[in-house]
Amino acid sequence: MLRSFFVKGFLSLLGIIFISAIPFAFVGTSFQFTKYVEGLNTIFKNLLQPLEMTYIVEATERLIFPYLWDPYLYSMTLLFSAFFIALVVSVILSFIVSLLPQTLYKTVKSILFVFESIPDVMVGVAIQFFVIWYFKQMNTLLFPVASSSLEQPYFIPILCLTILPLVIMFRTILYHIEQEWEENYILTVKGKGLTRVHILIHHILPRAFKSLFFQSKVIIWFMVSNLLVVELLFNIFGITNFIFTYGTPVLFSLFCILIFLPLFTFISVGEWISGKIDVEKQENTPNTISKSLIMKKGILLYKKAVSFIKKTLKPMKDPLFAVGFCFLATMLFLSFYHHFQFDGVVPQTEVIYGDDGSTLIDKASFDPSQRFWFGTDQFGFDTFYRIIAGAKYTLGLALLISLLRLMISYIGGFILYLSPNRIRNGFIGLSEALQYVPVALLCFFILYPISVSSSLSFWDKGLFQIIIMTILAVPVTSVMFSAEIGEINKQEFITGAKVLGGNRFHVFFKHIRPHLTPKLTYIFISQLMFVLILFSHLGMLKMFFGGTVLREYTLGVQDFIPTSISNEWSGMIGAYYNQILIRPYLILIPVLFFCLCLIAAQFMLKGLKTSTSHIYLSNKFEKVKIGSSIAVVILFFILNAIVINKFHEELAPISVPVTNEVVKKEEGDKEKPAEKEEKNLVTLDSELVSSFEKGKIEPFPFVVGKPSDESKTGEPVSSKTFEDGLTIQSYLYEGYEVKVGISQEKIVNTINIELNTNRDNIMKIMDQQPAEKSTDRQFLTFYTGEFQVSFSRQGDDIWGASLLQKQAEGVE
Incomplete structure (x- = not known):
């Protein structure tokens, strides 16, 4: 056990150092291995002399120790406090909810299902906005919402860090409790006359808790990523905010190691304690292999095509899947329609005049109204059209990156399956380093030099960001695929196939792949959710797709707002967060759409599980489900028609065909402005x-x-x-x-x-x-x-x- 602990820890430390050196390797968008090696050498040299490491503040070089200890200890206090609170509360709630009647039990699960889809940015913004709103209404500050030189907030940051892990733990424990109640050993325990409460406390909860602890790596990684967002939202100068503000790849490696050491020790000790829990023997029902009939090639292809179409359309019978799918499809359709039909124009209204055309009624910004559904920003740009224009980038890129992750990781998992045990275990140990690295912060260090480059185009920067966001998830996802293959490989029918002479390739393609393929959809939707959350985190770091530019707000010092060229939603969050008290809708609306997309993905995931389950439904109930799905599709068609009609009413003059006479008139009008001087740029000398x-x-x-x-x-x-x-x-x-x-x-x-x-x-x-x-x-x-x-x-x-x-x- 002790040897395994040190081997895993050593490999993870190496993995952290290898990951931290990645920003050194890129010159522009090209990866140079020699630069990567030089970066590794620099990191190793600095880590061997940590007390001599420095950071720069306003052109002044300072030693990082002992200054780093205060933000580090503060952040660790927030992180571990939130984790233990979430753990204790989730266990207590799971025990109570498990004893509720079935109707209330299903209601609680439905509420959890929605809460799990709310991104951390939404939680932080909502809590902060509520506290400030309450202070303005009642003149009473419930809790400090931002740090100062005199006071560091604890309650609100811990609350924000606790909510989502609490929901995840709660749902995970409930899921394992449901699974345990169906095991055969429970029948034996019930036969002894033990009460439901006794069985829950002494038999089910310990095993559910053990399963939860083995998933704690993902939960803690999720919390470390959220820690950065919380520190930015509440102006907390903790360890993640410190590294974001003053960090270099060298300091980033030190930060990850400082995060890794307590977390890895905690997880390893927890796994050792969990391993001491006795597990009763459970019977496994061997899977059977379906025999395929010999058919003609043409008929076989035809039947496969029909079967594929049926399988594709089958989830649409479930209303939840239909709602999620239609929402995402609607957003993408409207975005591309707006782009191709109206050239992606975002209307700008700076002032509104009266009927006489001269009386000033109002000027930007405009609050949400019948004319401006989601209001406008201070420049007069319609937020509704910005949401529509940015959907093709936010959702389209999330779908593309998720698909690329899935395809590459599937191949990577297969390669790991074929690899010798030593190589596979070594790769798993190195890849576990990513569990302790805030991916958003790593993306920032890699993408930042590219985002400010003046020699790269919009799509050069965008393509590089797609590649980085894809590759960083491949190691962990490949290990997950490898683990799934390993579990299937333990089944008895696989042993039978090997005994009959099947080699690894034959066993994989003929027996493992058919059992692995149905899980691809679940993994794809899960990756879609992770990518959307990552986009929102990058938005908080002012890292927008295709690059970032500063837009003038009003004339004056630092009176500029970083904006996204592409109107993608994370850019809107990062650009308008500082205006939460002046124009709260500017940030709440894009965060809300992130939230709706995550809920839609969760609906699709839930619908897939329901449609692929073998639960028998009566014909009457089946018809009700199909009718509900059809109603959902019709409602979304009506919504599309309403929005398209709005497009044509407000943007049609831009794209209406004109006659030759009008063209001549416009050309004549253009002659006068053409006489004016063209706008030039001043040369700095x-x-x-x-x-x-x-x-x-x-x-x-x-x-x-x-x-x-x-x-x-x-x-x-x-x-x-x-x-x-x-x-x-x-x-x-x-x-x-x-x-x-x-x-x-x-x-x-x-x-x-x-x-x-x-x-x-x-x-x-x-x-x-x-x-x-x-x-x-x-x-x-x-x-x-x-x-x-x-x-x-x-x-x-x-x-x-x-x-x-x-x-x-x-x-x-």
């Missing part, structure tokens, strides 16, 4: 930087802190006034656009331009360290004399520059 010290951006006639003189500046091309009285005026000079912030006293507050440059060139020209270092490397701030200039990345080789009065250091 030393002369431009020297003008910053004077509060100017040469050659534009504006000076920060001075009044705006219209006789020198001319009339603006456009003007927009915000709630705080700040007016944004846009000017065009010889093709160059400049935006100026004017106060109510007509004083120039801010000057903004767009530059044709990149981050490296900015650092070179400015020739100084930035005053603030952003973790996403998309925002830089410098001080030049009495003024401050801030650069924000707008796109590939496009950066915005904002010049304003110098603010006090440390003030945001």
Whole structure:
């Protein structure tokens, strides 16, 4: 036992180091093995001297120890407290619910079924929003919802970490209790006259608890991933937030090892204790092999095709599967219809005027209403259309990644099945390292250099993200397939096939594969749920599909919002989380759709289990189920028709065919604007930087802190006034656009331009360290004399520059 403990621990530690070196290996999107080896060497050298490891804060190098111990101990307190609370409460609830009448028992299971589909982001956001809402209504703060220098919150973070593991443990224990009641040894125990409570306490719960503990690796891995989201949501500076903020691959390896050591020890001791629980002998019913009839090839293919169609359509008879399938299919259909029919246009409404066309009624943002079903953001973009436009990326990519994971892991599991025991056990030991690694954080370190690259296109970045999100799950999923094959391989009919002379390939393709294939659908839907959760976690890390750009919110320092180019839902969560108190619907709606997709996947999984079970149903009940499924399909057809009608009413003018006369008229209208100067980008050079010290951006006639003189500046091309009285005026000079912030006293507050440059060139020209270092490397701030200039990345080789009065250091 002790030798096995050290071997597994050593292999897992090696696996963590091998995984942590992956970010070193990528130069652009190409994997270079020599860089990977250099990265391994760097990690090994630093881990051998942990007390000399450092991190950088605002260009200052600091030792990581002993500073790391406080966030580490705080995070471990949250993690283990949540785990033990979930464990104790789930055991108690399982005992109580198991004694309930059958009707109440099924009701509790249905409630758990829905709660298990709620993503952790939804739980955290909902709790935080409720506490703040209650404080605003009652002027009483129930619990601290964010950390500060004086107080670290415990109750709310532990509650968020506890809820989902509690639901998972609760359902797992109930499932194993149901299985144990059907075992033959229970009949013997009942024959002795023992009560139901006695049997539950002394026989069933210990075995259910043992089965739960052997699944605790997945639950703890799930909690470690959630820990990062909780620390970000509540501004907790724990170990995961620390690594996200200041981390490098070297620090990431140290973090994973610090997480691994207590968790691995806890799990190993628990497995040893669980192994001491006696298990009564249970009879296994041997499976039988169905004999195939010899038929002509054409008839055989025909029957196979008919059988495949019947098997495919059979789950649709179940209403739950029909609801889940129709919801996902509807979202994808509407998204692709919107893309191909209307070019993916997201309507923008900045202001609403009265019937006279001049009276201002309202301006963006707009709350949810009959016109704007899900409201708009501060830029006036309709959230409903953003959800529709992003569905093809969020759901489409989740389906694609899940399918790729399934296919590659299926092959990987087969290869492990053929491998010698030593190789298979070694691979399993190394792959277990992924159970202790927050996958979202690992993806961040790998994908971040790609997301900020200016030389890669949208699809270059997107394809790389698909590959990474697929490959990182393959080792663990391959081991799972290998374990499934191993269980089937223990059956008596497999032994019989081997005795009759069947080799490994014959046994797999003729006997194991038919029993493994039905499980593929369950595994696929499970992977779909994991990918959707991973997308939501990456959104919290501001890591969006296809790259991230900063969109100007209002003119000023750091007044930019990271946005997703593709409108995928995780990008909306990451972009609008900071506005939860101002416009809560902006984050609640995409989180809600994530939740609905997870519930839909759970419905499909439940429907599949029901449709493939051999429970006898009366013809009357079977007809009721089929009728309910047909009604579900009809309702979703009606919903599609309503939404498509909305598309055509609001977007049809964009795509309506026009006559030749209209085309000529439009071409004539275009001639006048064509005479205007085209918009150009300013070049960043030393002369431009020297003008910053004077509060100017040469050659534009504006000076920060001075009044705006219209006789020198001319009339603006456009003007927009915000709630705080700040007016944004846009000017065009010889093709160059400049935006100026004017106060109510007509004083120039801010000057903004767009530059044709990149981050490296900015650092070179400015020739100084930035005053603030952003973790996403998309925002830089410098001080030049009495003024401050801030650069924000707008796109590939496009950066915005904002010049304003110098603010006090440390003030945001």
